[in-house]
Amino acid sequence: MDRGIVIFLGALLTFSSSWLGLVVFPFRQLGQEQPYQKDEGDIPYPQPLQGLALAGMRVYQHNGCMYCHTQQVRSEKFGDWWDANGEHKTGADIKRSYGLRRTVSRDYIYDNPTMLGTMRTGPDLANIGVRNPSEPWHHTHLLNPRSANSWSIMPSFAFLYAREKIVGSRSDKALSLAREWTVDPGYRWRPSAKEWEAILARQGDSLVAQYTAGQPAAIDITTTEGKKRLLEFWLTTPEEEYQVVPKAEGEALVAYLLALRKAEFPLPEAKE
């Protein structure tokens, strides 16, 4: 027989084994899973994403959140650790409130693509919609994660937000953040010394009035110390004429995050 044919057949056979075992077989075993319904009339779990949340999944996908965040909870037996008394324990994920139980294949039957993730530079997000259901928190965090956690290295997603002049009254959707976070969205803004002098010259008196209204201690803005203290105060107040609101993509992304509620609903196969 031709040596080339031998190699070809050999390569075909060895490789087919893994193709059948690791691809075709799981496909047949897992491809038919149905949502779970305990009793007739219950709402089946899981439910497919719809509308805004579905659009938000695309934002999550296209911006590669998956490369820092997983969406899977591992069982109580996974991973060793030792507590302060030196006692051996396992299963950090559930103790970190990433879910009430481990995730199983049924949790994902409507996911497409299925973004399990492989890296936890940030925390797991499988149940973030339950763990932190606050819509305003997610918006402020996404605009600039350091506004929520000063130690964060998560990128700012300021491009999902728009800074606009307020016409009439402030929008309901406007983020309630201080001006240090909204003047230059995505960054933490501070005026330069010169800019601050100009602002003081223009509206120093009214700022002092504002400052002393909340806090009876007097302030002398002719001193460097006083200027600094007033600046710190001023930075924590909201902008008067501008607001930051989510763009459609930002709203969709948060809707998706709030819809992430895996590993909460009890499933019979996820007992241990």
Place this chain on the structure above:
Amino acid sequence: MAVTVAEMSQHDRAKSAAERAAIDASCRGPVLVFASSAVFWLLAGSMLALLASVKLHVPYLFTGSAELTFGRVRMAHLQAVGIGWASLASVAACLWLMCRLSRAELIYPKMLYLAGALWNIGVSLAVVGIILGDGQSVEWLDAPPYAPPFFVAALGIVSAWTVAVFRRRREPHLYVTQWYLLGAVFWFPWIYLVAQFMIFWSPAVGVVQPIVNWWFGHNVLGLWFTPVAVGTAYYLIPKIIGRPVHSYYLSIIGFWSLALFYSWAGMHHLIGGPIPAWLATASTVGSMMMFIPVIAVAINHHMTLLGHFHRLRYSPALRFTVFGAISYTLVSFQGSLMALKSVSETVHFTHYIVAHAHLGAYAFVTMIMFGLFYYMIPRLTGREWASSVLIRIHFWCAAVGITTYFVALSIGGWWQGRMMNNPDVPFANIVAYLLPHWLTRTLAGLMLTIGHVAFAISFVMNLAGWGKQRSGGPTFFVEPEKKT
């Protein structure tokens, strides 16, 4: 390969030199197209890598830009270096080595130019598409849906041509490199098509997607880059030191056990995940069995080199190749150990995995491809490398850079895993702990990039005709006068 100098008459030698020259001439155009686009994507990929790396410890860098957000840059990097640099270099290796070893000319080069163009269009669409916001978040397969048809067409041509050259072979003796190359050009289209089909064209349900994803992601390294790189080392090491491979049988064992076991090893990427437990177990067994091919190749290369280590001082090609071959042993041993439950439960989801991936894709595959380029390019262009200084810069930047990279992220990743598995450690502490490791990785990446720039300058100078005309052996050592 096993023919010795003495057995060859003067006449035969002249004849085989002429034949080699004719083969190299037939390869020149197409192989240089693949090689130069590979170098281009290496540079582009390095820039993207650096940017992603810096962003982890300086999150405010370009923070207003959607295009340059970490997730997109990370995806674009992998496409540029994986489907761009490493794959294009592998294609160059497949074509040239297959022609050399089959003693056959490359025919119909026009189709290969077309393949090169399609491939580059594919990578460009992938990288630019991801940056503009079409990334797919499927690791290794992030290219937007309009890019893969270009790769598939190009890959089809390349595979067909490699096989066609093999079928026109004049050399009756089959060398082990040819086995590896044939395996590679057969497996890669298969895994790529299956993955595209089951994840995008007709998406499988739920967790079947990540299963297919890691079957692909692991095999693209194991059954595409690995066979090409190991095959290249099997060619270069004996060729440069001028003695035959230590054991033919070991090389056969190495090949078939690789084919059988590597393909089973991928599921450990999903350990502890929502997949049937038997899948991860099967992969653990596969990973353990990988000791067989790895030890076989390690012994073979080591024994071939034995007594000839001094040549590492003279031959840049040999230096890169041997660095790569040693890394192959290391990365595979590490990979097998990582399949152990206690190890994998610690390092899963951490930067330890990133370190391991770069030990494989860079220290092993990329270094061997550098070795091949240093050997092959002068034979195609007929010019020596113009500057030994540039080559030295390249080697030391690459060697020190990747070692630093690996050590920094392995240590960082290990403790990241230990801390993550302990719920008493707040997440903030883990992030703070990783910062210096990320910074070190950036410095290492900077070194690698400097090396790549030196390499690219050398490469362009050679194409542009700097450097002296080739007269037999390559620049830094005298090739033992011999045979095919």
